Every structure is written in C-alpha cells, then in structure tokens.
Amino acid sequence: MSGESETPFEGVLRQIDDTVPFEPGYYNESYLDRRITARMRRRDTESHGEYERLLREDEEERQALMDALTINVTEFFRNPEMWEVLRDVLRERTSEQRRVRVWSAPSADGREPYSIAMLAHDDPEIDESRVEVLGSDISEEALENAREGVYHTTRTTDIAGELEPLSDPDRYVERDDDTFQVRPTVQRLVDFETHDLIRDGARDPFDVVLCRNLLIYIDVDHKGALFDTLEASLADDGVLVLGMTESVPPGRSDRYEPIDKRRRVFGRV
Ligand SMILES: C[S@@+](CC[C@H](N)C(=O)[O-])C[C@H]1O[C@@H](n2cnc3c(N)ncnc32)[C@H](O)[C@@H]1O
Incomplete structure (x- = not known):
C-alpha cells in the first residue's frame, strides 16, 4: 500500500498504520471510510490528501481518529x-x-x-x-x-x-x-x-x-x-x-x- 499507485484514501490508511496503534487492514473498507469521513467533516477537511497531512502533524487528531475507529460499544445483556x-x-x-x-x-x-x-x-x-x-x-x-x-x-x-x-x-x-x-x-x-x-x-x-x-x-x-x-x-x-x-x-x-x-x-x- 505504498508507491505511485497509492490512492489518497490508501494514503490515509497508511498514515493510520504507521502512526496510530490500530490495525486498519483488519477492518472492511466501508467501515473505515465512514469513520474517517466523519472525522474529516469534523475538521473541515476537503480531501484525503489534506487529512493525511493533518494526521501526520496533529497528535490530537490521531487520538480522536483512534477513538472513532475503536468500536467498543457494548451493554449488559445486549439483545x-x-x-x-x-x-x-x-x-x-x-x-x-x-x-x-x-x-x-x-x-x-x-x-x-x-x-x-x-x-x-x-x-x-x-x-x-x-x-x-x-x-x-x-x-x-x-x-x-x-x-x-x-x-x-x-x-x-x-x-x-x-x-x-x-x-x-x-x-x-x-x-x-x-x-x-x-x-x-x-x-x-x-x-x-x-x-x-x-x-x-x-x-x-x-x-x-x-x-x-x-x-x-x-x-x-x-x-x-x-x-x-x-x-x-x-x-x-x-x-x-x-x-x-x-x-x-x-x-x-x-x-x-x-x-x-x-x-x-x-x-x-
Ligand atoms: C462492538 S465491541 C463488541 C463487544 C461485545 N461482544 C458485545 O457484543 O457487546 C467490539 C470489540 O472488538 C474488539 N476488537 C477489535 N478487533 C479485535 C481483534 N482483532 N481481536 C479481538 N478483539 C478485537 C474491540 O476492541 C471492541 O472492544
């Protein structure tokens, strides 16, 4: 997932892989896309390229994305x-x-x-x-x-x-x-x-x-x-x-x- 053929979205995934303690490769793309898009909206980011740069530079955003990606919703006696x-x-x-x-x-x-x-x-x-x-x-x-x-x-x-x-x-x-x-x-x-x-x-x-x-x-x-x-x-x-x-x-x-x-x-x- 690197080199010239990398799409901007893949660039974001690589940035996550490199800098966030989270394994993006495990999860399906539509799930990752939904969570990343939600964060991009929160940060008024227009493109995946721009968001990749933000992730590289902003520790707080890396933490916020990590929280958004971690699916820890649960309940006592769920269903x-x-x-x-x-x-x-x-x-x-x-x-x-x-x-x-x-x-x-x-x-x-x-x-x-x-x-x-x-x-x-x-x-x-x-x-x-x-x-x-x-x-x-x-x-x-x-x-x-x-x-x-x-x-x-x-x-x-x-x-x-x-x-x-x-x-x-x-x-x-x-x-x-x-x-x-x-x-x-x-x-x-x-x-x-x-x-x-x-x-x-x-x-x-x-x-x-x-x-x-x-x-x-x-x-x-x-x-x-x-x-x-x-x-x-x-x-x-x-x-x-x-x-x-x-x-x-x-x-x-x-x-x-x-x-x-x-x-x-x-x-x-
Ligand atoms: C939505 S919760 C489900 C909890 C509970 N089973 C329930 O149904 O309420 C999903 C959990 O899976 C964990 N998880 C994600 N990837 C995992 C993996 N590869 N191995 C073990 N746990 C994982 C997350 O940390 C999260 O706590």
Whole structure:
C-alpha cells in the first residue's frame, strides 16, 4: 500500500498504520471510510490528501481518529432475547455435573462476560460453581476497565436499565448514585486476557464461545482467520453465539446447526 499507485484514501490508511496503534487492514473498507469521513467533516477537511497531512502533524487528531475507529460499544445483556437461549444452554450444561467454560471474545469493557456470570448466579437452575468465564479483547484500555468492573450511567448509557433482566440486580452490583461496581462474587467467575482474534490463534477448548459484534467490521480476507480461531477453540459439542446481524460464512455453515437461528446460537456438528 505504498508507491505511485497509492490512492489518497490508501494514503490515509497508511498514515493510520504507521502512526496510530490500530490495525486498519483488519477492518472492511466501508467501515473505515465512514469513520474517517466523519472525522474529516469534523475538521473541515476537503480531501484525503489534506487529512493525511493533518494526521501526520496533529497528535490530537490521531487520538480522536483512534477513538472513532475503536468500536467498543457494548451493554449488559445486549439483545436480551439471546440471553434466554443462553440461559437454557447453561442450565443444561451445568446439570451434566461438569465444568462449563465460556469465552466472551471480544469482551470490550467486560459487560458481556459479567452478564454471563450474573446470569449464572441469578438463575436457580444454573450451578454457578461450575461456570468459568474468560473475557478477552485486543484493547488494553477496554480490559483495564473490565478488570475494574466499574460502570457509569451517562446521557447515553442506562446501566440500571441494562441490568433489568436480573431478578435482583443489587445482588450483583453495588450502586452509588450513577456508579455501579460489580461485586466480588461475580468478578470471581471471570478472568480477562489480551487476545487478538485474528493473529493470536486458538485458546483452550470452550463449551460456549460468544463472538458478537466484531465480524461485521472485519474485512473479508481476515474473517477466515477469525473463524479458524473460533472453531479451533470450540469443544466438539460446543455452542457458538454470534451477533444478531452476523452469520457463519457460507463455506463453513455445514459445520454448525442452529440451536436458535434468529438469536444466532449454533451447535457444533
Ligand atoms: C462492538 S465491541 C463488541 C463487544 C461485545 N461482544 C458485545 O457484543 O457487546 C467490539 C470489540 O472488538 C474488539 N476488537 C477489535 N478487533 C479485535 C481483534 N482483532 N481481536 C479481538 N478483539 C478485537 C474491540 O476492541 C471492541 O472492544
């Protein structure tokens, strides 16, 4: 992506690659284009060439672009209807008297893996002592937040609302006005680790792997590597959960059968 044939847009991508701790090659072009165009508008920049120069010279803009490119949106119990399917999976697996390992990859700021641990505690038919959760992400900053386990209600985030699927949220978070601290009983079930799903390869086999709301941003050339990681990390009778607008790539669909197609929960064949 250098030399005479480089387009101005590619020039911006190269500048990102060289100066921002972000891997533009992983993500699809339309996603990158949307975020870069939004920043260009904010800075009244007319052309990609002009924006490339701005990135080279302005540290603050590099930071602002990095923030805009990092897709870390998440929620506790995001898409509550999926969690009803997961509830049944956890009931069934823990009743088999064995350890049930769950991987939330990517975990962003921890709200997804903590939701799994909270659900395990909250449902009397799930034996939480058998559940172990790993949350991983490429972003160190997100993981720092995750380990801390502190979340805030803001103008755009309603933490109490997100926790509504629980019978008694106060058992799982300590609330001080708009600040919510996840309690140690929940934190004890969850570990966090840095992991790049495209580059770092498989992890121990897991009984359940959640990979939600990342595939939509990933370039088609890297989706295969990401799916290789997921597949090699799934136990033979494992369950895979994708985001509500994501699907198993066509060439691999014979390896999974839907447990609930609409909620994107699949069993490994
Ligand atoms: C939109 S969040 C999804 C979080 C959660 N799974 C959910 O659905 O709410 C996407 C996360 O993917 C992480 N991410 C981006 N590229 C990644 C990669 N190559 N490997 C692991 N995580 C990645 C980002 O840091 C971000 O936290």
